[in-house]
Amino acid sequence: MKVAVVGCTHAGTAAVTNIARRYPEASITVYERNDNVSFLSCGIALYVGGVVKDPQGLFYSSPEALEEMGVKMKMKHEVLQIDSKNNCIRIKNLDTAEVFDDDYDKLVMATGSWPIVPPIEGIQLHNILLSKNYTQANTIIEKAKDAKRVTVIGAGYIGVELVEAFRKYGKEVTLIDGEDRILSKYLDPEFTNIIEEDFRERGIKLALDETVTRFEGEETVSKVVTTKGEYETDLVILSVGFRPNTDLLKGQVDMMANGAIIVDEYMRTSQPTIFAAGDSCAIRYNPTGENAYIPLATNAVRMGTLVGQNIMEPTTRYMGTQGTSGLHLFDYSMASTGLTEKATLRVGKNVKTITIKENNRPEFMPDYEVITLKVVYEEESRKILGAQVISKADVTQSINTLSVCIQNSMTIDELGYIDFFFQPHFNKPWNFLNQAGLQAAL
Numbered sequence: 001m002k003v004a005v006v007g008c009t010h011a012g013t014a015a016v017t018n019i020a021r022r023y024p025e026a027s028i029t030v031y032e033r034n035d036n037v038s039f040l041s042c043g044i045a046l047y048v049g050g051v052v053k054d055p056q057g058l059f060y061s062s063p064e065a066l067e068e069m070g071v072k073m074k075m076k077h078e079v080l081q082i083d084s085k086n087n088c089i090r091i092k093n094l095d096t097a098e099v100f101d102d103d104y105d106k107l108v109m110a111t112g113s114w115p116i117v118p119p120i121e122g123i124q125l126h127n128i129l130l131s132k133n134y135t136q137a138n139t140i141i142e143k144a145k146d147a148k149r150v151t152v153i154g155a156g157y158i159g160v161e162l163v164e165a166f167r168k169y170g171k172e173v174t175l176i177d178g179e180d181r182i183l184s185k186y187l188d189p190e191f192t193n194i195i196e197e198d199f200r201e202r203g204i205k206l207a208l209d210e211t212v213t214r215f216e217g218e219e220t221v222s223k224v225v226t227t228k229g230e231y232e233t234d235l236v237i238l239s240v241g242f243r244p245n246t247d248l249l250k251g252q253v254d255m256m257a258n259g260a261i262i263v264d265e266y267m268r269t270s271q272p273t274i275f276a277a278g279d280s281c282a283i284r285y286n287p288t289g290e291n292a293y294i295p296l297a298t299n300a301v302r303m304g305t306l307v308g309q310n311i312m313e314p315t316t317r318y319m320g321t322q323g324t325s326g327l328h329l330f331d332y333s334m335a336s337t338g339l340t341e342k343a344t345l346r347v348g349k350n351v352k353t354i355t356i357k358e359n360n361r362p363e364f365m366p367d368y369e370v371i372t373l374k375v376v377y378e379e380e381s382r383k384i385l386g387a388q389v390i391s392k393a394d395v396t397q398s399i400n401t402l403s404v405c406i407q408n409s410m411t412i413d414e415l416g417y418i419d420f421f422f423q424p425h426f427n428k429p430w431n432f433l434n435q436a437g438l439q440a441a442l
C-alpha cells in the first residue's frame with residue numbers, strides 16, 4: 001500500500017504514526033511545506049508571555065522520529081495539485097523549485113487551516129501579524145520586543161490568550177472585536193462579563209462592537225481605525241478565525257460551504273481513496289447531530305489516529321465532538337462544552353438553563369473559591385446540551401464530565417444523582433454537578 005500524507009502537524013502526525021505502527025509494510029510519504037512537524041500552536045501565547053522558555057518543548061515529534069518509523073519525510077515540499085481520478089499528486093520542492101509527480105493508493109488530507117485575513121485597507125503594512133505556526137510565533141516575539149502598544153483583533157480564545165500574554169509582558173493592550181462581548185462563541189454573557197471586568201481592571205482596553213475599517217501607517221502600522229474609534233499601535237495581531245485549507249480538493253470531494261471536507265465516521269471522504277482529518281474537515285457536533293466546523297487540536301489528533309485505524313477497512317468509528325475547550329486567563333480558569341444558551345437560539349432548540357454558585361470546598365476549610373456553573377438542557381427531553389464553568393479554583397475537569405454526559409445523551413435529572421467522590425480538600429458532599437441537577441428539578 002502506497003500512502004501519501006499531505007500536511008504534518010497534529011492530524012498528519014497522528015495519522016502517520018498510527019499507519020506506520022499498524023502497517024509496517026506500507027510505503028508512507030509525507031509532504032509538508034514547513035520545516036517542522038507537530039508544532040503546538042496552543043503554546044504560542046505561553047511562549048510570547050515567557051511562561052514557556054524553550055520553544056523546542058512545543059514539538060512532540062520530529063521529521064527524524066517519523067523517519068525512524070520508516071516514513072519518507074519530504075519537508076519543505078508543497079503539494080500543488082491532487083488528481084483524485086488518477087490517484088496522482090504534483091509536488092514542488094520549495095528549496096530547489098523542482099516540480100514532480102507521485103502516485104498513491106490512499107491519500108490522507110491533513111492540510112489543516114489558515115487564519116482568515118480580511119481584505120481591510122492597509123492590511124499589507126508591516127507589523128500586522130498572524131499567530132498560527134512556529135515561524136509566526138517567533139516573529140511575534142521578535143516584533144513585540146520594541147512594541148509599546150499592541151492591538152489584538154478578534155476576541156476568540158487565541159485573541160484573549162495573547163491579550164493576557166502581552167499585558168503580563170507590560171504592553172499597552174487593546175482588544176477589538178465586532179461582537180459586543182469577548183469569547184462569544186464559548187461562553188454566555190454572565191461568564192464573559194467576569195473576564196471583561198477583570199481585563200478592564202488590569203488596564204486592557206476593550207473595543208467591542210467595533211469593526212476594523214482600515215490600518216494606517218507609512219510602512220509600518222501605526223493606527224487601527226474602527227467603526228467607532230482610532231487606536232494608536234505599534235503591533236497588530238490578527239486572530240479573527242480560520243478557514244479550512246482545502247482548495248486542493250475543491251470540486252473533488254464533498255465539502256461544507258466554508259470548504260471543510262465532509263468525512264464519515266471512519267474519516268473517509270466522498271472519494272474512496274482519500275481520507276481526511278483535523279482542521280481541514282467538518283466534524284459531527286453531537287449537541288445538534290449535524291456537521292460543524294470546530295478546528296481544535298483535540299479533534300485533529302483523534303481524527304488523525306482514526307485514519308490510521310480505518311485506512312484499510314472501516315474499524316473504529318468517531319463518536320463526534322462537543323467542542324469542549326478550556327482557558328486560563330489571569331486568575332480565572334474556565335471551560336465550556338456543547339451549546340451555550342445564546343447558541344441554542346441560532347440552532348432553534350427550546351432550552352432551559354440552571355446556573356449555580358457554589359464554593360469549591362466546605363467553608364470549614366482554610367480557603368475556598370466560588371464556582372459558577374451553568375448547564376443548558378433541552379426543555380422537553382431534558383437532555384444536557386451544554387455547560388460552562390468559571391472559578392479561581394481549577395474545576396475545569398468538571399466540564400469534561402459534562403462532555404461525557406452530552407455524548408451519552410444524559411438528562412439534567414440524571415446529573416443530580418451521578419456518583420461522585422467527596423473529600424474536603426477537593427469538594428463538598430454534594431458535588432456541584434449534582435447540585436445543578438438537583439436544583440434544575442425544583
Ligand SMILES: Cc1cc2nc3c(=O)[nH]c(=O)nc-3n(C[C@H](O)[C@H](O)[C@H](O)COP(=O)(O)OP(=O)(O)OC[C@H]3O[C@@H](n4cnc5c(N)ncnc54)[C@H](O)[C@@H]3O)c2cc1C
Nearest residue numbers: 007009010011033041042079111112113278279296297298
Ligand atoms: C494560537 C493557537 C492556539 C491554539 N490553542 C489550542 C488549544 O489550546 N486547544 C486546542 O484543542 N486547539 C488549539 N488550537 C487549534 C489547533 O492548533 C488546531 O486545531 C490544530 O493545529 C489542527 O491541526 P491540523 O494538523 O489539522 O492542521 P494544521 O495545524 O493547520 O496543520 C496543517 C499542516 O498542513 C501543512 N500544509 C497545508 N497545505 C499544504 C500543502 N499544500 N502541501 C504541504 N503541506 C501543507 C501545513 O504546513 C501544516 O503543517 C490553537 C490554534 C492556534 C493557532
